[in-house]
Amino acid sequence: MEKKNIILIFLFLTCGSLSIYAQQVVPASRFEIQGRPFDNTPKFHRIDTAKYIGLPAAVKKLYTHAAGLFVTFKSNTSKLSLRWKTVDAGLGNNSTPIMSRGFDAYIKEVNGWRFAGVARPDLKNMESTATVVEDMAKTEKEFLLYFPLYKELLDFDVIIDENASFIDTKQSFDKTIVIYGSSIVHGASASRPGLAYPAQLGRKLNANVINMGVSGNARMEPAVADMLSDIGSADLIIMDCVPNSSPEEIKERTFNFVKRLRKSHPQTPILMVESITRQLGNYNLKWRARLIEQNTNFRLQYERLQQAGYKNLYYIPTDHLIGDDSEGTVDGTHPTDVGFERMLKIIGNKVEVIF
Amino acid sequence: MEKKNIILIFLFLTCGSLSIYAQQVVPASRFEIQGRPFDNTPKFHRIDTAKYIGLPAAVKKLYTHAAGLFVTFKSNTSKLSLRWKTVDAGLGNNSTPIMSRGFDAYIKEVNGWRFAGVARPDLKNMESTATVVEDMAKTEKEFLLYFPLYKELLDFDVIIDENASFIDTKQSFDKTIVIYGSSIVHGASASRPGLAYPAQLGRKLNANVINMGVSGNARMEPAVADMLSDIGSADLIIMDCVPNSSPEEIKERTFNFVKRLRKSHPQTPILMVESITRQLGNYNLKWRARLIEQNTNFRLQYERLQQAGYKNLYYIPTDHLIGDDSEGTVDGTHPTDVGFERMLKIIGNKVEVIF
The missing domain is CATH 3.40.50.1110 (SGNH hydrolase)
Structure with a gap:
């Protein structure tokens, strides 16, 4: 899944600026979803709720939340942004919106994963766009993106520099x-x-x-x-x-x-x-x-x-x-x-x- | 400020129950506000913003937040609730509503203050009512209530058992x-x-x-x-x-x-x-x-x-x-x-x- 396969180019005007940035949009379909209990569950659900009809209704709904799911990829982008949509914008009063509806990014180092940034959700809309980290060195890095824990994720796009490399990766675990x-x-x-x-x-x-x-x-x-x-x-x-x-x-x-x-x-x-x-x-x-x-x-x-x-x-x-x-x-x-x-x-x- | 001085009795029907509870409502005016930089600041503000007119506007507004303010009191109530109002219900995406708009309660023990419970804010309304802790032993305890950190507090009532004792207290510090x-x-x-x-x-x-x-x-x-x-x-x-x-x-x-x-x-x-x-x-x-x-x-x-x-x-x-x-x-x-x-x-x- 090389960069050349990514054909979507997205032009947008950044708020408060006259600059036009050309960027690559990498849709969710380009990623292998990791951390799932079963292969091929629908959307970003943890289980196929249609298969497990005997589960309590509340439990079925909760397994549509993407808790524990993540993707990994390599890129030499200088900026990483996300555009994503959750099923609603409701929040808990005992937790942060970043935890329930945001993404969390790490980068691989020789001694393990290191925190890189978060995608903060829009508090009023189901759809959010956020910069995770920018002004990075343009060296190739491996990124890990944890999905929102408490709201059903409907879709996401990863947005990187126009000319950046992109390789979807999969982790090996012990x-x-x-x-x-x-x-x-x-x-x-x-x-x-x-x-x-x-x-x-x-x-x-x-x-x-x-x-x-x-x-x-x-x-x-x-x-x-x-x-x-x-x-x-x-x-x-x-x-x-x-x-x-x-x-x-x-x-x-x-x-x-x-x-x-x-x-x-x-x-x-x-x-x-x-x-x-x-x-x-x-x-x-x-x-x-x-x-x-x-x-x-x-x-x-x-x-x-x-x-x-x-x-x-x-x-x-x-x-x-x-x-x-x-x-x-x-x-x-x-x-x-x-x-x-x-x-x-x-x-x-x-x-x-x-x- | 003994219990007998508290004359407001408030009857309300609890949700989902036919029981009627008689309770004492202790209004904010009964408490000495502690943790303030100056005596007699208006409302629950940290400073008198009218006095310090040369401060940047944003700074003035921020000093209307009750960060660091608290009250303490003794009571043998079995249940502690709060009814309070903040200036708006907006939230940050990187913090909990309890931090920005809620209260946090501790109880004094021989070796210091111990966590007792929180008052969770209503996410849709400026006014909230919440139980902090219930089913306590009816022994006298000293309570500490920390105010919301990130939203201007407009008013609060402490709600205790109808027959519970109440004494406003003030802490001595080293x-x-x-x-x-x-x-x-x-x-x-x-x-x-x-x-x-x-x-x-x-x-x-x-x-x-x-x-x-x-x-x-x-x-x-x-x-x-x-x-x-x-x-x-x-x-x-x-x-x-x-x-x-x-x-x-x-x-x-x-x-x-x-x-x-x-x-x-x-x-x-x-x-x-x-x-x-x-x-x-x-x-x-x-x-x-x-x-x-x-x-x-x-x-x-x-x-x-x-x-x-x-x-x-x-x-x-x-x-x-x-x-x-x-x-x-x-x-x-x-x-x-x-x-x-x-x-x-x-x-x-x-x-x-x-x-």
Whole structure:
């Protein structure tokens, strides 16, 4: 997919300037979408929702969000811009628009990916145009673009210098990790897409991390277990699905959920992670009691699975996951980048031990 | 200001419920506003903009934002809610609505303030009502409420249980620190008001930290130096005003700015902080060069001041201020909570040495 194949040339007048820039527009169709659980899902969805009709409606909708998806390419452009469209312009009050509707760009260095810039969404329109980074040296670089985490992405164009090179690339990874979980896995409230903990774990371990987070959900429904079982090549499955599951759901569903995954993945390590200690429970006694009950029930099911002879199961308790100073969340529930940094240290270390 | 003095009783029907709750509404007028540079500023403004008519218009407007202001009170309420109004509902795309338009609550413990909850703003209306924390034990606690950082606050009511106690309180501090700076001091992009670095510094050192941050500004104008000189009781003045000042402005204004502050504050330590290494400059060569020039010029002015005999000047270079892994900002310019945590460690340690 060389530059010469890119035939669209786009002329536009930049605001506040009389200069006319000639630029290359590289449409989404030119890229191989990476980070997906399945090949050939429609649009930028994580799953084919028409195939998994038994999933709860909310879960189906959430899997249309492009969390964890990304593209990589090489170019010697001096400027990188994006034009893109999300399904709506709504926002959460506990997160940044860049995280929910923006893009996050990194550039490959010898020691890993380095932050390059973000594409800030237009707050009033579904369609946005933004410069990610400009005034770069015209040397060839490999770019990584993380997709918006919390809004369905409808389309995007990458815009580079008129004469810049362009090669779509695909990353090789050492391992594939599937993370099933709640809003916290989905990415709330990282400040930008690349700081969601699955994305950070991927960079840290050079792993293909499949983000199967579903905000406000992850209640271990049987239909979800069936769907996750279809993901073929997992070297590790992380279950971070306690936060929104009631104590009763955890008691009733955990065993069968793992049993179903074991049927399709007989040897794959499964890492069960307790809910982070949501700091709403610092003073809300009901939340505090509920959290203890959720985590206690999860641990009991882990022990039950072990007693039933299930192997390759690992467990992370809630202790210290987001630190002990009460400053790791934006709202008492969702980790900030500080909370994620702390989670990542504990979860990342555990994953390295498992591997 | 005992509970018996609070005569407003407010009955409302909670959404989705037939229960009627009787609650006390404590209006803003019952609270002593803390964290202000001057007594008796209008509304919840940081300065009396009518008095400082020579300030740039943008700076005047920014000092109507309640950044750094807070109230404290004791109550044995089981539920804390807020009803409040900000001047508009606009948002930044690189920050959370909770930071710009919400409140952040802490509760005093023997070892310091502990996070209790946030008041999430309504994204479509200027007026919001939100529960901060509920289902608390009915023991007396001391609450700290940080005000929204980035939108002018017009009014607020604190809502507690009908029969709960209420005492407005005022904190005693060991020191007063004035921080003059850009959006970074103002609070972008902390995830919530209590995580702005001036607020964190205040909790860390039990200091009365006066947030004089002005987003997109802090260019050391003479009128600003005059205004800051009127703040009487500073034990330390921090100048974190490099980011938006051009290299030329830094060269031309720094000396006179310090000279003016010295006239009113002959002995007060002044800590000059270089701009954080904005990661937009990872690949944007112009940004990188500009940053180096800004910081170089600031250091030259620091040295010039020393050579001119100015004493009690301290300096922090940009090195490591937001870490070295390129993950400390949301957009290449504004620190996330991770960036602020790193800045706070360096700045906080330096301040402890000065004191």
